[in-house]
Amino acid sequence: MRSLHIIQHVPCEGPGEISGWAQTRGMIEHRVLMSEGEHLPEVEPGDGICIMGGPMSVHDTNELPWLLTEKVWLKQQIAAGRPVLGICLGAQLIAEALGAQVRSNLVSEIGWMPVTISDTGFREMTGAPERLTVLHWHGETFDLPQGAVRCASSRFCENQAFVHTRSLGLQFHLEAGKAECAAFIDNAGDELSHEAPSIQSAAAILTGAEAYAAESRETLYRVLDWHFGACLV
DSSP: OOEEEEEESSTTSOOTHHHHHHHHTTOEEEEEEGGGTOOOOOOOTTOEEEEOOOSSOTTTTTTOHHHHHHHHHHHHHHHTTOOEEEETHHHHHHHHHTTOOEEEEEEEEEEEEEEEEOOHHHHHHHOOOSEEEEEEEEEEEEOOOTTOEEEEEESSOSOOEEEETTEEEESSBTTOOHHHHHHHHHHHGGGGSSOBTTBOOHHHHHHHHHHHHHHHHHHHHHHHHHHTGGGGO
16 A cells, blocks of 8 residues: 655644545555654655645745655655645755746735636546635746646746646645645734735635535646556556
8 A cells, every 4th residue: 555645734723635635545644743843754665745834934944844854755756756836835855856947926925715727638648627616825937837737826926836746736735625825824824914806704714615615626636636546566
């Protein structure tokens, strides 16, 4: 049985619906909580890796020395050809590992808002819809790594998803349901303190979870089946 290694940066940003997918597909889930000093795993051929989000920046290595350790480890896994999925901060870490710049987005993008799955090949391979409303919670973005294919964009952020060989970066949170939204609000609700077209209220985010989380989960399962397909054999 294959393992899915979930690299979690803070307790409040866990794998969400990714855990349900792993269980239904017969994968063994191994979590590493970086903020608690847990050690990065030895990854065997055929295993998968998920790099989760977090409130920190990829640039916060002075304040968080373990982040530098994770970056070195991530480059090794990508070089070894391991299938890696990065979500939000995780996508930014993958982009940086591939030589791209991570920088402030023009605006913070927080709430349930649509993305356009712009790459036809990605839609055909994953069964993802052309337009999907997903949870966003980020203030930074990544440039597209050299050789990567941009797969999705939104009104407020051009680079929402990319594929590069066996690495997949998603700036948005397909894994999030109502419980994950509540955890985000509890831990980062201060980011909702000012009104803006790109920032929803806490109430709107919780209502959005009821409206959109089911389709988000369905798309997540399709994307994971495609990206980690070789791990399921």
